[in-house]
Amino acid sequence: MSTTDLLSLMPLVIISGSAVIAMLLVAIKRNHRIMHAFSVLAFMVAILSLFVQPYAVPYVIAPLFVIDAFAMFNTGLILVAGLSVLFLSFKYFEQREERKEEYYILLLLATVGGMVLVISQHFISLFLGLETMSISLYGLIAYLRARERSDEAGIKYLLLAALSSAFLLFGMALVYAFTGTMEFEGIGRYLKSIGTVPVTVVAGFGLMMIGVGFKLGIVPFHMWTPDIYEGAPLPVAAYIATVSKGSMLVLLMRFYRDIDGYEYTILWWVFAIIAMASMFVGNWLALLQQNVKRLLAYSSIAHMGYILIAFLAGQLAGQEAVIFYLVAYVITSIGAFGVLAILSDKVRDAELLEDFSGLFWRHPWLATVFTGMLLSLAGIPLTAGFIGKFYIIAAGVDAGLWLLLVLLVVNSVIGLFYYIRIIAVMFQPLTDKAPILTRQALPFFGVFALSALMGLLIWLGVYPSALIALIRDMMLTMG
Amino acid sequence: MTLFLFILIPIAGGLLAWITAAWNKELPRWIALLVMLFELVLAASLWWQLDDAARWSSDQWIDTFQRPWMPRFGISFSLAMDGLSLLMLVLTFFLGTLSVLVSWNEIKERTGFFHFNLLFVLGGITGVFLTMDLFLFYFFWEVMLIPMYFLIGIWGHANRTYAAFKFFIFTQAGGLLMLLAILGLYFVHAHSTGVFTFSYFELLDTPLEQNVGRWLMLGFLIAFIVKLPAIPFHTWLPDAHTEAPTAGSVILAGLLLKTGAYGILRFVIPLFPEASHFFAPWIMLLGAVGILYGGKLAYAQTDFKRLVAYTSVSHMGFVLLGAFAFNALAWQGVVMQMITHGISTGALFMIAGSLYERLHTRELGKMGGLWPALPRMGVVSMVFVMASLGLPGLGNFIAEFLILVGSWQAQPVITIAATIGLVVATIYSLRIMQKIFFGVSHREYKLPDLSIREGLMMAPLVIAIIWLGVYPQPVINAVKPTIPAIVQAPPVQPVPIAIHPTK
Numbered sequence: 012m013s014t015t016d017l018l019s020l021m022p023l024v025i026i027s028g029s030a031v032i033a034m035l036l037v038a039i040k041r042n043h044r045i046m047h048a049f050s051v052l053a054f055m056v057a058i059l060s061l062f063v064q065p066y067a068v069p070y071v072i073a074p075l076f077v078i079d080a081f082a083m084f085n086t087g088l089i090l091v092a093g094l095s096v097l098f099l100s101f102k103y104f105e106q107r108e109e110r111k112e113e114y115y116i117l118l119l120l121a122t123v124g125g126m127v128l129v130i131s132q133h134f135i136s137l138f139l140g141l142e143t144m145s146i147s148l149y150g151l152i153a154y155l156r157a158r159e160r161s162d163e164a165g166i167k168y169l170l171l172a173a174l175s176s177a178f179l180l181f182g183m184a185l186v187y188a189f190t191g192t193m194e195f196e197g198i199g200r201y202l203k204s205i206g207t208v209p210v211t212v213v214a215g216f217g218l219m220m221i222g223v224g225f226k227l228g229i230v231p232f233h234m235w236t237p238d239i240y241e242g243a244p245l246p247v248a249a250y251i252a253t254v255s256k257g258s259m260l261v262l263l264m265r266f267y268r269d270i271d272g273y274e275y276t277i278l279w280w281v282f283a284i285i286a287m288a289s290m291f292v293g294n295w296l297a298l299l300q301q302n303v304k305r306l307l308a309y310s311s312i313a314h315m316g317y318i319l320i321a322f323l324a325g326q327l328a329g330q331e332a333v334i335f336y337l338v339a340y341v342i343t344s345i346g347a348f349g350v351l352a353i354l355s356d357k358v359r360d361a362e363l364l365e366d367f368s369g370l371f372w373r374h375p376w377l378a379t380v381f382t383g384m385l386l387s388l389a390g391i392p393l394t395a396g397f398i399g400k401f402y403i404i405a406a407g408v409d410a411g412l413w414l415l416l417v418l419l420v421v422n423s424v425i426g427l428f429y430y431i432r433i434i435a436v437m438f439q440p441l442t443d444k445a446p447i448l449t450r451q452a453l454p455f456f457g458v459f460a461l462s463a464l465m466g467l468l469i470w471l472g473v474y475p476s477a478l479i480a481l482i483r484d485m486m487l488t489m490g
Numbered sequence: 491m492t493l494f495l496f497i498l499i500p501i502a503g504g505l506l507a508w509i510t511a512a513w514n515k516e517l518p519r520w521i522a523l524l525v526m527l528f529e530l531v532l533a534a535s536l537w538w539q540l541d542d543a544a545r546w547s548s549d550q551w552i553d554t555f556q557r558p559w560m561p562r563f564g565i566s567f568s569l570a571m572d573g574l575s576l577l578m579l580v581l582t583f584f585l586g587t588l589s590v591l592v593s594w595n596e597i598k599e600r601t602g603f604f605h606f607n608l609l610f611v612l613g614g615i616t617g618v619f620l621t622m623d624l625f626l627f628y629f630f631w632e633v634m635l636i637p638m639y640f641l642i643g644i645w646g647h648a649n650r651t652y653a654a655f656k657f658f659i660f661t662q663a664g665g666l667l668m669l670l671a672i673l674g675l676y677f678v679h680a681h682s683t684g685v686f687t688f689s690y691f692e693l694l695d696t697p698l699e700q701n702v703g704r705w706l707m708l709g710f711l712i713a714f715i716v717k718l719p720a721i722p723f724h725t726w727l728p729d730a731h732t733e734a735p736t737a738g739s740v741i742l743a744g745l746l747l748k749t750g751a752y753g754i755l756r757f758v759i760p761l762f763p764e765a766s767h768f769f770a771p772w773i774m775l776l777g778a779v780g781i782l783y784g785g786k787l788a789y790a791q792t793d794f795k796r797l798v799a800y801t802s803v804s805h806m807g808f809v810l811l812g813a814f815a816f817n818a819l820a821w822q823g824v825v826m827q828m829i830t831h832g833i834s835t836g837a838l839f840m841i842a843g844s845l846y847e848r849l850h851t852r853e854l855g856k857m858g859g860l861w862p863a864l865p866r867m868g869v870v871s872m873v874f875v876m877a878s879l880g881l882p883g884l885g886n887f888i889a890e891f892l893i894l895v896g897s898w899q900a901q902p903v904i905t906i907a908a909t910i911g912l913v914v915a916t917i918y919s920l921r922i923m924q925k926i927f928f929g930v931s932h933r934e935y936k937l938p939d940l941s942i943r944e945g946l947m948m949a950p951l952v953i954a955i956i957w958l959g960v961y962p963q964p965v966i967n968a969v970k971p972t973i974p975a976i977v978q979a980p981p982v983q984p985v986p987i988a989i990h991p992t993k
Binding site: 372386391392393397401404405408409416417420423424427428431435438474475476479480483 | 633655670
């Protein structure tokens with residue numbers, strides 16, 4: 012491995028190195044504040060290192076990795092998402108009894124996994140990245156050991172993730188057995204040379220689909236989502252919703268593009284049916300929820316369905332739409348979970364609808380942020396979510412996916428019902444009943460992070476040109 | 491730049507009102523009032539300066555403003571104003587000023603947030619009336635929903651949450667269909683010319699296949715007739731109007747409904763001339779049904795605000811009837827109708843608000859015999875009730891007369907049915923006076939008559955409705971240059987429905 016190789020992997024090196032140093036720090040002295048500050052620093056340095064590139068992109072480290080503009084952008088997205096989650100974590104864990112320091116080690120490790128995923132172009136690196144992330148997530152989800160639901164969620168995730176990994180491995184093996192290569196592009200070349208997808212390879216893709224679908228939380232592999240969102244500590248839920256799903260999505264895009272998936276209609280139909288099912292199941296079940304965490308979980312299933320529509324639209328516009336929507340979705344999800352995390356007290360999380368009753372009159376800024384995030388999820392103008400949805404619809408109309416788009420519109424309207432319901436609760440007049448959550452002072456860093464996210468949300472909603480141009484250039488160079 | 495300021499000032503003023511409420515609860519009212527008065531003066535002065543027929547006929551567009559916004563999609567921040575937009579702006583700021591005044595005593599809690607929403611919705615409406623970029627149009631179309639939702643949902647009456655919800659879902663669903671249609675048009679245009687743009691002016695001459703054009707036109711039309719509203723999409727309206735605070739009702743009836751009518755005139759007909767001609771008889775039929783059915787429902791109501799809400803359904807039927815009659819007379823009538831209906835219905839809602847403040851009820855059954863107690867309010871109500879039934883000398887008469895004369899040339903049978911609507915209007919309008927001000931008094935009322943503030947609100951409304959009834963020429967002059975742009979559609983003879991007397 013040459014020096015340039017190492018330099019090109021700088022963010023990855025920094026984050027993995029920090030995980031090791033963090034372990035040593037815990038061994039020397041347990042201090043929550045130091046650990047938190049150290050992790051924040053690690054993320055910041057990693058983000059800065061993205062801007063220093065002494066090498067030409069795309070830079071390939073054969074056979075496992077490729078570092079192109081697309082990978083760098085998504086690495087940045089993961090790091091920023093991780094950093095935002097960190098800001099929201101400190102107070103949340105500070106008020107709880109468990110030992111807090113290992114949380115940061117696990118979070119750093121999970122981030123390493125995510126970063127490996129977005130630069131992989133090979134089954135081996137794919138699996139390594141996936142497992143690094145999954146195994147850290149088992150620990151993160153069950154981090155609040157004293158709570159039943161957290162344990163249950165951890166075990167559930169462990170079993171299902173292990174199962175889905177097994178499917179993924181089997182699928183990879185089948186594909187490898189037939190095509191003789193584990194490189195994405197190699198598989199694409201092979202399929203092109205024979206002009207069709209042999210049944211074995213279709214079966215392999217199908218089995219891989221289970222592994223990928225599980226991570227994305229799309230129907231019919233979505234069962235874990237609500238339970239894990241509900242049981243996991245709130246910052247971890249935000250992390251799963253964004254980094255875990257996002258990095259898998261990016262990997263799927265790269266894989267699909269490299270194997271020329273758009274050429275094969277059978278794959279297209281599989282995704283189309285999954286997209287439709289995800290939208291309807293997600294939105295429909297979200298309507299029935301009383302628990303805000305579960306509601307967000309189901310809504311995230313639906314949002315993955317929307318993203319798949321852009322994904323299916325293919326071409327340049329569709330891929331741009333996926334990435335734009337992903338950015339909007341990351342901002343929005345972290346923002347929404349962040350509000351929940353900040354409102355939670357040491358006894359329980361803010362998750363019931365009643366917890367938000369009259370929030371606007373108690374904490375106007377928090378309620379405004381939450382309203383903004385929900386409106387963005389609903390796709391209302393002035394927010395990033397609106398431009399994202401517009402982008403998806405534009406890509407879809409261009410590709411002529413009328414059926415999917417009409418379903419998207421129907422689902423957007425269903426979605427409005429439950430987003431508006433939460434907003435309506437927040438704007439209810441205050442009752443005499445004392446708020447059930449006893450938290451008094453709001454954490455400075457958390458509110459700061461939320462304000463920054465809110466700023467981004469509005470900025471992207473009003474002036475998205477800069478990001479659009481960036482994504483477009485990136486996709487063009489990726490070719 | 492002036493055009494941009496028209497939108498920016500209310501929004502900036504709204505933010506300022508919200509922030510300053512922390513120091514003083516009365517300050518937001520004054521800020522909102524000043525902002526609206528300033529805008530009104532600005533718009534009125536534009537109208538004044540340009541009010542000579544020669545200037546009007548020379549050029550349709552008075553002012554334009556354009557900046558690139560999202561070049562990736564060919565979206566620009568493009569505003570333009572012609573006579574139609576200008577009239578709508580004057581109406582917006584006129585009713586906007588009044589809705590600030592009308593809330594002076596009614597809204598006592600959370601004044602900052604209230605005025606923020608009020609100004610924001612007015613800013614959004616202004617944007618809708620000015621924008622000439624279809625994406626931007628959709629943007630403003632949606633932007634005005636949220637503050638309106640809050641206005642109804644927070645400061646409304648008992649059943650406000652349900653009403654706000656219904657309003658939001660209906661308009662949003664219609665809006666999304668419109669977004670699909672906008673994008674459809676955008677790509678059709680791009681594929682045939684190679685230019686990706688949302689600009690209204692460029693999309694105007696998009697060559698459309700017959701079927702495509704019809705589907706796209708329906709996408710737009712549904713969004714607009716939900717907002718208008720026409721049967722069968724009107725069910726959100728009585729709930730929203732009734733539950734909203736007075737200012738909300740005034741803005742809903744006076745302005746939001748007009749955005750639907752404006753959309754039909756500005757977008758549906760010019761963008762899809764062929765499809766519009768094709769569907770015209772059916773839409774006119776829908777309009778006539780709306781006139782009669784709305785009137786019938788209005789007569790059946792026992793809640794004053796609900797009654798007035800249904801009269802809107804009836805009056806907006808005239809807009810549909812006139813817009814799809816495809817002649818200049820009818821279109822002038824439609825514009826007149828938009829303005830006079832805004833004024834007269836706004837006034838009726840304000841009277842309903844004033845009565846509610848005094849009696850704490852909207853039930854017609856609990857009123858009656860109020861004239862001796864409230865003579866001045868009685869006179870004002872009489873003026874607007876007469877306007878609503880179409881008494882000559884008041885603005886609404888001119889509007890409905892022009893529409894009927896125009897639509898007669900296109901569809902005589904439907905026009906006859908619509909004319910019966912005037913009789914229905916007389917019945918339900920007189921019932922208002924009968925039930926509230928005449929008849930026997932149930933109680934001995936000792937009520938304060940119109941206060942100075944209320945008098946100041948009502949006086950300009952009365953003056954405006956009489957002025958429009960006696961001298962409507964400035965309005966007709968103002969829209970004159972806009973109309974040929976709408977008519978430029980190929981003069982296809984509309985297909986008559988059923989029996990046509992000339993055959």
